[in-house]
Amino acid sequence: xxxxxxxxxxxxxxxxxxxxxxxxxxxxxxxxxxxxxxxxxxxxxxxxxxxxxxxxxxxxxxxxxxxxxxxxxxxxxxxxxxxxxxxxxxxxxxxxxxxxxxxxxxxxxxxxxxxxxxxxxxxxxxxxxxxxxxxxxxxxxxxxxxxxxxxxxxxxxxxxxxxxxxxxxxxxxxxxxxxxxxxxxxxxxxxxxxxxxxxxxxxxxxxxxxxxxxxxxxxxxxxxxxxxxxxxxxxxxxxxxxxxxxxxxxxxxxxxxxxxxxxxxxxxxxxxxxxxxxxxxxxxxxxxxxxxxxxxxxxxxxxxxxxxxxxxxxxxxxxxxxxxxxxxxxxxxxxxxxxxxxxxxxxxxxxxxxxxxxxxxxxxxxxxxxxxxxxxxxx
Amino acid sequence: xxxxxxxxxxxxxxxxxxxxxxxxxxxxxxxxxxxxxxxxxxxxxxxxxxxxxxxxxxxxxxxxxxxxxxxxxxxxxxxxxxxxxxxxxxxxxxxxxxxxxxxxxxxxxxxxxxxxxxxxxxxxxxxxxxxxxxxxxxxxxxxxxxxxxxxxxxxxxxxxxxxxxxxxxxxxxxxxxxxxxxxxxxxxxxxxxxxxxxxxxxxxxxxxxxxxxxxxxxxx
Numbered sequence: 349x350x351x352x353x354x355x356x357x358x359x360x361x362x363x364x365x366x367x368x369x370x371x372x373x374x375x376x377x378x379x380x381x382x383x384x385x386x387x388x389x390x391x392x393x394x395x396x397x398x399x400x401x402x403x404x405x406x407x408x409x410x411x412x413x414x415x416x417x418x419x420x421x422x423x424x425x426x427x428x429x430x431x432x433x434x435x436x437x438x439x440x441x442x443x444x445x446x447x448x449x450x451x452x453x454x455x456x457x458x459x460x461x462x463x464x465x466x467x468x469x470x471x472x473x474x475x476x477x478x479x480x481x482x483x484x485x486x487x488x489x490x491x492x493x494x495x496x497x498x499x500x501x502x503x504x505x506x507x508x509x510x511x512x513x514x515x516x517x518x519x520x521x522x523x524x525x526x527x528x529x530x531x532x533x534x535x536x537x538x539x540x541x542x543x544x545x546x547x548x549x550x551x552x553x554x555x556x557x558x559x560x561x562x563x564x565x566x567x568x569x570x571x572x573x574x575x576x577x578x579x580x581x582x583x584x585x586x587x588x589x590x591x592x593x594x595x596x597x598x599x600x601x602x603x604x605x606x607x608x609x610x611x612x613x614x615x616x617x618x619x620x621x622x623x624x625x626x627x628x629x630x631x632x633x634x635x636x637x638x639x640x641x642x643x644x645x646x647x648x649x650x651x652x653x654x655x656x657x658x659x660x661x662x663x664x665x666x667x668x669x670x671x672x673x674x675x676x677x678x679x680x681x682x683x684x685x686x687x688x689x690x691x692x693x694x695x696x697x698x699x700x701x702x703x704x705x706x707x708x709x710x711x712x713x714x715x716x717x718x719x720x721x722x723x724x725x726x727x
Numbered sequence: 728x729x730x731x732x733x734x735x736x737x738x739x740x741x742x743x744x745x746x747x748x749x750x751x752x753x754x755x756x757x758x759x760x761x762x763x764x765x766x767x768x769x770x771x772x773x774x775x776x777x778x779x780x781x782x783x784x785x786x787x788x789x790x791x792x793x794x795x796x797x798x799x800x801x802x803x804x805x806x807x808x809x810x811x812x813x814x815x816x817x818x819x820x821x822x823x824x825x826x827x828x829x830x831x832x833x834x835x836x837x838x839x840x841x842x843x844x845x846x847x848x849x850x851x852x853x854x855x856x857x858x859x860x861x862x863x864x865x866x867x868x869x870x871x872x873x874x875x876x877x878x879x880x881x882x883x884x885x886x887x888x889x890x891x892x893x894x895x896x897x898x899x900x901x902x903x904x905x906x907x908x909x910x911x912x913x914x915x916x917x918x919x920x921x922x923x924x925x926x927x928x929x930x931x932x933x934x935x936x937x938x939x940x941x942x943x944x945x946x947x
Contacts, residue, residue, distance in 0.1 A: 386903040393888070394914055398921050428769035435769070556799050556829045559877025569832035576734045576842045577827055577851035580770045584734035594837045620732075658767070658823065660802070660853065669823060671805050685915075687805035689823070689881075697880050726903060 351379060358387050362712040364461055365722025369700060369711070376707045381700040385693070389726040393686050400681035401427050401501055401649065409495040411688070412724040414457045415664045416495050417450035417486060419724065422661035424499040425580060426670035430657025430683070431501055433647035438636075439503040440582045441628040442643065445516070446489055446498060447581075448617040448624075452523070453482040454664040455610050455617075458719045459530070462607070465716040466543045468534075478526055481519045488512055503644025513625045513632035520618045527614055534607070544603040547706055548699075548714035551600035559694035562666030564718055567593045567601035567609040574662035587623040588616045603717035610719075649681045650674075665719050666691025690724040733842040735851055737773070743850035744774040747796050747826075751778060754791055760784055765855070775853035782858055782868045789871045792824065797848045800825040801875035804882055806889030808916045809862075817862025820891060824854040824875075860891070870896035888915045 357368040366387035372380035392411060396404045408423040409416040421443055428435065435443075456479040463471025483493050488509050490496025498505050534540045550560070552568035565572055573590040575583040591612035595601040601609075625632050629642075636642045651657075651674025659670045668691055675684030699718045703711055744764045751762035765777040780788050792798040802823045809816055828849040832838055840849070860866040870893035871878045882893045883902045890913030893899070901908060 386901070386905070389903040391914060394919075394921060425770060429767050432768040551831050552829050553799075553831050556827065557876050559801060559875070559881075561800070565829065569837040570829045571837070571839050572827050572829050576732060578825070578853060579734045579773065583732050586732055588732045589839075590733070592837050592839060594835050595832065596834060598834050600831075656821075656855075657769075658855065660825070667802065669803050671803065671821060671823065673807060685805070685807045687803065687807075687821075689803035693884070694877055694880055698876070 356711065357384075361465065362715050363722070364716065364720045365725075367696070367720075367722055367725070369715070371703075371708065371711070373708055376709070378703050378706055378708060378711070381703055383697045383700040385696065385722075386726055388722060392727045393688060396686035397682060397684070401431065401651075401683065404683075404686065405499065406495065406497045409497055410723070411690070411727060412663075412665075412721050413494055414721060415450055415454040415724075417446050417490075417498060418454075418661065418663045419668065420496065420499050421447050422659055422663060422668045423670050424501060425659035425661060426657040426672050427501050428647070428657070429659060430651050430655055430672045430674055431648045433502040434645050435503055436642055436645060437582065438507075438629045438642045439644060441624055442489075442504050442508055443499060444581050444583065444586070445508075445621055445624050445628075446486065446496075446504075448621050449482050449485050449516070451617050451664050452614055453479045453486070455614050456482070458610065462716040462719075465712040467539050468537075471534075474530075478523060481523065485512065485516055485519065488515075500644055501649075502647035506638050507634075507636040507640070507643050508632070510633060510635050513628075516621060516625055520621050524615070524618050527611060527618075531611060540607075541604065543710075543713050544607060544717070545596070546602055547710045548603045548606075548702060548717055549597060549599035549601065550702055551595075554600070555698070558698040559691075560666065560698050560718075561691055562662065562664070563591070563609050563613055564601075564606060564666065564695065566591055566613075567595065567605040569593065569595045569601070574660050574667045578660040580659070580661065582624075583620075586620050586627065588620040591616050603713050606717040650677075651683065652676055653678075653684075663691060663724075665721060665724070666695060668724075688727055690727060692719075692721050692725045693727075696720055696725060733840070735842045735845065737771070739843075739845060739850050740852070741774045743847075743852050744776050747852050747854070748776045750796055751776070751788065751791060754795075755780070755784065755788060758784060760788060773853075775855060778854065778856045780856065780858060782860060785856075785858055786869045786871070788856070789874055792854060793874050796852075796854075797826045798824045798854060799829060799875075800827055801871070801877040801881065804878060804885045806866075806885045806891040806915070808889060810917045812862065814862050816859045818860040818866040818889075818891060820858045820860065820868055820885070822854075822856040822858075822871075824856070826850075826852045826854070865892065866890070867892040867894050869894045872896050887913070889913055890916055 357363040358366045368384040370382040411419045456475045460472040460475030490498040571590040571592040593605045593609040653676025655674035657672040669689035671687040673685040748762045760780040766774045805821045807819045
């Protein structure tokens with residue numbers, strides 16, 4: 349049969365955003381692919397050069413609209429490396445909890461969007477119902493539902509409100525039961541298994557060579573996680589272990605393994621949250637005023653010329669990096685250069701190539717299982 | 728609440744970074760490649776390896792990193808333009824790489840590393856490589872696309888945004904800018920200023936304190 353190129357996207361349910369997958373098909377079989385990105389390139393790196401270190405945080409929130417807290421945290425770690433700021437331990441705990449609540453919200457958004465890809469439309473409403481619980485918690489911290497602008501160089505904007513700890517505990521305990529419900533629904537659902545098992549194989553070594561990180565690589569049987577390989581925050585003090593899944597084939601992890609590893613990762617986040625809220629220095633039901641030295645320390649606002657800052661951060665979709673350069677007096681309080689590494693920018697071209705050999709109908713399952721987010725991809 | 732999360736200890740990290748830095752400097756030290764152990768100045772203040780080399784040495788150093796030091800993840804490639812950096816340093820390329828203990832597993836098995844028990848080449852190390860390029864209109868470094876697949880799109884992005892050419896890179900094309908962008912347009916170069924409506928000075932005066940009314944100096 350004659351081969352032809354078809355274009356999926358930029359408006360297509362499979363894309364989870366705006367980008368184009370060009371697929372070369374031979375009948376129903378994919379024989380070649382090409383990813384086209386850049387539809388929502390906003391020039392964040394350039395804009396950041398004209399902003400001071402605090403003003404950059406909201407732009408980093410908007411890099412990924414389903415995982416704003418982790419991106420802002422990732423940026424602020426690089427800024428602290430550049431400006432040599434110390435962070436109080438209570439602030440580190442608050443940031444850890446904020447990041448893990450965000451991870452739950454982000455994975456729920458992924459599951460909610462992945463369900464309709466596979467043919468389970470109801471999943472979207474259930475997952476967004478649960479996600480809203482966690483967005484409420486984050487709203488109490490940052491004041492906004494999605495873009496929090498919460499971390500500051502040297503600490504956090506505000507302390508956790510009185511009662512937040514109790515609400516967190518109640519919601520996390522409820523959600524732990526909900527994870528069981530989701531698993532009862534999905535783990536052995538025929539549609540789920542038929543669509544996900546045996547497609548989209550990816551081995552650990554192939555993925556790390558291509559720069560794919562995060563849950564996708566943990567699904568392939570290795571517990572590589574920047575939270576312990578490049579330690580930051582207080583992840584070494586709380587109770588958790590990296591979620592990891594046994595791949596079902598020598599060819600690596602399939603879509604079902606990637607679904608399983610994210611469910612397990614949500615459990616680990618819950619475990620971490622329940623432990624961190626007990627261990628937080630200063631007590632979970634104390635509220636320190638903004639600017640208190642328990643939650644923020646004074647940090648320099650100007651970076652000397654030639655100084656660099658770098659962060660490695662386990663974002664919800666993989667490892668994100670920020671690389672900052674200080675500009676000295678001529679740049680005032682602004683950095684000279686901000687460079688952002690988005691895990692999905694590297695993953696999407698890789699995933700496009702893993703689709704070769706599968707059927708056109710498998711494309712939404714394969715793409716969705718890698719959890720694409722175009723906000724961070726295009727920056 | 729019994730056991731803690733796993734982690735890599737400071738002792739493991741410093742010894743592994745030291746061994747990796749020594750491995751690079753013993754091989755390339757005479758050629759002028761500088762490899763040293765540096766440490767982050769915030770957070771856990773962990774050590775990493777910082778390497779400075781020239782564009783002509785880069786391929787050899789990269790191969791050494793991949794085959795001798797076990798670097799398996801090319802995290803990011805960042806280009807920077809220094810119009811006022813002098814003739815020696817008109818541009819800089821920074822590579823960030825990682826060595827992580829990641830290997831394929833058999834079906835239905837998994838590798839669960841305990842960070843504290845890792846030894847030798849399994850200990851994660853972070854690498855930072857700086858390459859200074861002379862001033863000029865055509866900055867260029869050799870491509871490492873064939874060594875790490877992950878470098879492929881990073882190099883495409885750096886060429887697209889900063890305009891640094893990667894010699895030997897196959898299939899170079901625009902990735903974030905439109906395909907019909909003018910040849911030679913690379914927005915992160917310093918001659919391009921951010922415009923905000925009509926205010927060209929936004930770039931150096933983001934809060935607009937230096938803005939003047941348009942009829943400044945005219946008799947009213």
